[in-house]
Amino acid sequence: MLKTETPSTQHAQLDLYPTDQLVAALVDDQFRAVDAVRLASPQITAAINAALPRIAAGGRLLYVGAGTSGRLGVLDSVELNPTFSWPPERALAILAGGAGAMFTAVEGAEDDVAQGAADLLALLPQGHDVVFLLAASGATPYVLGALRAARGAGALTVGIANNVDAPVATQAQCGIVLDTGTEVISGSTRLKAGTAQKIALNTISSALMVGLHKTYGNLMVDLKPTNAKLILRAVKLTMHATGADEAQAKSVLEQCQFHVKVAIVALLKKITTDQAQALLAGAGGSVRSALAA
Known part of the structure; x- marks a missing residue:
């Protein structure tokens, strides 16, 4: 048996x-x-x-x-x-x-x-x-x-x-x-x-x-913010990763459809979200590699 x-x-x-x-x-x-x-x-x-x-x-x-x-x-x-x-x-x-x-x-x-x-x-x-x-x-x-x-x-x-x-x-x-x-x-x-x-x-x-680079450290930075809870989570994750305040994090997130990866790179490298998106694409989606570029 x-x-x-x-x-x-x-x-x-x-x-x-x-x-x-x-x-x-x-x-x-x-x-x-x-x-x-x-x-x-x-x-x-x-x-x-x-x-x-x-x-x-x-x-x-x-x-x-x-x-x-x-x-x-x-x-x-x-x-x-x-x-x-x-x-x-x-x-x-x-x-x-x-x-x-x-x-x-x-x-x-x-x-x-x-x-x-x-x-x-x-x-x-x-x-x-x-x-x-x-x-x-x-x-x-x-x-x-x-x-x-x-x-x-x-x-x-x-x-x-x-x-x-x-x-x-x-x-x-x-x-x-x-x-x-x-x-x-x-x-x-x-x-x-x-x-x-x-x-x-x-x-x-x-x-x-x-x-597949869906995280940055242990942060869930590739989530899909499909509801109010997840939008708030995206803001909190961006703040945690970058040190930005809530208003700044939300402003940048709104420019990239609340894509946390893009917002993190844009804020830390002080570039536009379009530039951050391009860096991420060239880095295979890795936040760490994009930040080092």
């Missing part, structure tokens, strides 16, 4: 726990998700190093999964645009059962190998694309079908699973095993198995964005 499906020996009387003990059991078990990701750090590092040159060359991030794993892939893909101004067409997710499965469980969809392959091929994968195959069990047929199709198309495959020797991890070029073990509620991989996958995805996509 897979570890993720094996009943926990620690909480056989879970339904008898008082609420405080139940909360403690559920929360404390989540720490094992962090431990599992930490142990997989070398595999995660290898995946990032393999993916970065492909993405820098114009590749896309493609996510494939079923159930909780698939929904986590969707979540990672959609958050890259507001956080890093990453083009939505370069972060796509497919989910067993289609888009509706994001909100309603579609039973049996995960068992269709051919549909997984067809859905992946519909995205027209190419050599520079990076495909994340997500499955807690590591053997979901839909995901394995997509994996084989992705490899056949020459894309880089990154398999993320929660069981040792899982096919999704062993058959991908980059396998990541998040060995989270048994769940407090037997087989409920929406718990720490899902948490570990979320941490791994956050780590991978964030590291890729840092490598």
Whole structure:
């Protein structure tokens, strides 16, 4: 039996726990998700190093999964645009059962190998694309079908699973095993198995964005200010990076559609936003390189 499906020996009387003990059991078990990701750090590092040159060359991030794993892939893909101004067409997710499965469980969809392959091929994968195959069990047929199709198309495959020797991890070029073990509620991989996958995805996509110069130091300088909160954040980030006051930061940001990178370079080098934009373009989007130019 897979570890993720094996009943926990620690909480056989879970339904008898008082609420405080139940909360403690559920929360404390989540720490094992962090431990599992930490142990997989070398595999995660290898995946990032393999993916970065492909993405820098114009590749896309493609996510494939079923159930909780698939929904986590969707979540990672959609958050890259507001956080890093990453083009939505370069972060796509497919989910067993289609888009509706994001909100309603579609039973049996995960068992269709051919549909997984067809859905992946519909995205027209190419050599520079990076495909994340997500499955807690590591053997979901839909995901394995997509994996084989992705490899056949020459894309880089990154398999993320929660069981040792899982096919999704062993058959991908980059396998990541998040060995989270048994769940407090037997087989409920929406718990720490899902948490570990979320941490791994956050780590991978964030590291890729840092490598693509979407940050300046640890500042999120390539966000897309699509609401009042993000506009205020853009102002605060610009102030922090440059020492400008609020009025000055906002004035320069208004001249460049609130593009924080451009405002920082313009303010620190005392140049126009058009000149700052040109410097950034010549520096591959790196604020540090543009400031040194």
